[in-house]
Amino acid sequence: MSDKFLPKLSENLLESLNDDQYNDIIIEVGNDPFVKIFRAHMVILSSRSPYLRRILSTINNDGALVNIKLPNILPEIFEIILRFIYGGRISLENYDTSDIIKILVAADELCLKELITYIQSFLIKKKSSWMEDNFNKIYRTSFKNESSFLELQKFCIDLIYKDPIKIFNSQSFPEIPEKLLLTLIQNDDDLQMSVSQIWEHVLNWGLSRNPELPSDPESFSKEDFKILKSTLQKCIPHIKFYNLNSKEFLEKVLPYKKVLPKELYNDLIKYFLDSQNNQSDKSKSYITKNISSKYIDSKIITTKHAELILSWINKSKSTPSSYRFKLLIRGSRDGFSPKKFHDICGRLSDTVSIIKVKYHNEILGGYNQISWESKSIVEVAKDNFIFSFKDNINNHILSRVKNEKHAISNWFLNGPSFGDGDLTLSGYHNYSDNSCKQSSYEKPIRETKEKFFVEEYEFPFNPGKTFLLNLLMSEIQGWEHGDFVQNPELPSNPTTFSKDDFKILKNLTTMYSFY
Structure with a gap:
């Protein structure tokens, strides 16, 4: 009152x-x-x-x-x-955003804490797009006094790690400080950009720092190269040049060879002249060597998650795999039903299941080395594991199978389900009966046994030669495989194939060429 x-x-x-x-x-x-x-x-x-x-x-x-x-x-x-x-x-709506920033800085000088808090909240809620476009200004302002603008600092850090591509595309990118650029390129797995694009951005940043330099490297003097080399010396070690193809190296890097350290340049020349290197997925940079795609097609995990999961897969095998995360199914795109899962993913082996828990900042999942079936049977597997991430990638649980005879639980009402209830996705029309209770695996991956709801789930797998061979043989022998066409008329022994039989098989292999 x-x-x-x-x-x-x-x-x-x-x-x-x-x-x-x-x-x-x-x-x-x-x-x-x-x-x-x-x-x-x-x-x-x-x-x-x-x-x-x-x-x-x-x-x-x-x-x-x-x-x-x-x-x-x-x-x-x-x-x-x-x-x-x-x-x-104060009515901030009446002022330009650039003036609001000036009010914020002045409020900081006068120690008006309540006004500082209010302005930060207003900017984040109402002016986030402007701040993304003018990221360098916001970044410099927020970290000028590290104890004052904590909410703006959090906004900047979140953007750096969650949507860094916006910083590269912002109008103020050429003005960002070196420290921020290093942070971005050191976490390039989240950028969803090719190495070639990252290198171009870094080059443009270096050139913008030295406007007196010619735009064409062919016009560079010896001193010009020294200036640019000095500007980029901290950035170059973080560029994954070995992930370029030969054409990109020739067109984008070679013209600037004098800015590279001599040892690195010589090593790159040897690498790109070696045809075997160009045909492989080998990388001598910081990126995990066995992940062949430049980024992961996922709405749930980042490439860093994928690298960690891959390391868990490889640890359980005598020979490391070159695992490629080829997305097969996504709940928000394909539906959240066991039937859809078995239609698309049935009979596939060497798969990873990834689940985003609704209402919780949790990611659950598991790796299955054997194939999924709709029959009500329990299968044997020795390399399987389940896992969870909570809040961040460092807070994770890895639980390997201990009862190999109960590694997975196949049933037509189950989606990807591991052990005797260790990780279960189940339901009729959708995944309505989902839970985790430790039984067949080493330890529980959730703190609670309560049921959970699925916000999103994805199902990547490794489309390697074994998969394709098994798929072709199942087609040749007329076995049912989802919605694929059957060819029961083909002989089981290819040595008895007629010319027409080979035509049929050729058409079938063309269907799967996208793998």
Whole structure:
């Protein structure tokens, strides 16, 4: 009830700001020639601003007007803040975003914590697109004083790690500090950009730092190359040049060979002249060597998750695999039903299941080395494991199979289900009966045995030669495989094939050429 008097109090205080009768302080704001004089009341300023209180406490007031200077604040910005100090209200919607940033910086200088908190919240809720386009300005502002703009810092960090491509595409990318660029290219697995594109962005950043350099490297002098090399010296070790193809290396890197360290350049020349290297997935950079795609087609995991899962797969095998995460099914795209799972993924082996838990920041999943079936049987597998991530990639649980005779649970009402209830997705039309309870695997992957809902699930697998051979043989022998065409008329022994039989088989292999 008492709050109803606050608007009138605010109004009265603003009126006193315009009344010179009781003013006892003069404030000179700005720098010559843009200086403006403001008159105010020490008691109000000192009670509202800790910064002004400290200044005023050092002044010996003998009854004369006190005079202070604020050269770092623009007069038009201080006028807005002064009205906030007196009236306790501000309408940020009335100002340009660039002016709001200036108000925020001035509020920080005056230690107006409530205004700082309010402005940060307003910018994040209302001006996120502008901040993405002007990321460098926001980044520099937020980290100028590391203890003040914590919410803006969090916004920047989240953008760096969750959607870094926006920073590369922002208008202010050429202006970003070196420290930020290094952070981005060190976490390039989340960029969903090719190495060639990353290298071009880094080059453009370096050239923008040295506008006196020619745009064409053929016009570079020896000194020009030295300047660019010095600018890019901390970035170059993080570029995964070995993931380029020969054409990209020839066109994008070779013209700038003098900015590369001599040892790196010689090694790259040897690498790209070796035809075997160009045909393999080998990488001498920081990227995990066995993941062949440049990024993972997933709405749930990042490439870093995929690298970790791959390391778990390889640890259980005597020979490491070159696993490729080929997406087969996505719940939001293909549906959340066991039938759809078996139609698309039945009879496939060497698969990974990835599940996003609804209402919780959890990712669940498992690796299955054998094939999935719709028959109600329990299968044997020795290399299977299940896993979970909670909140971040470092907070994970890996649980390997201990009862190999109960590695997976096949049933027509089950989706990908592991062990005797260790990780179960089940239901009739959708996954409505899902739970985790430790039984056939080493340890539980959730803290609770309660049922959970599925927000999203994905099913990547490794479409290697074994898969294709098994698939072809099942077609040749007329076995049912999802919706694929059967060819029972083909002999089981290819040595007895007629010319027409080979034509049929050729058409079939063409169907699967996308693998």
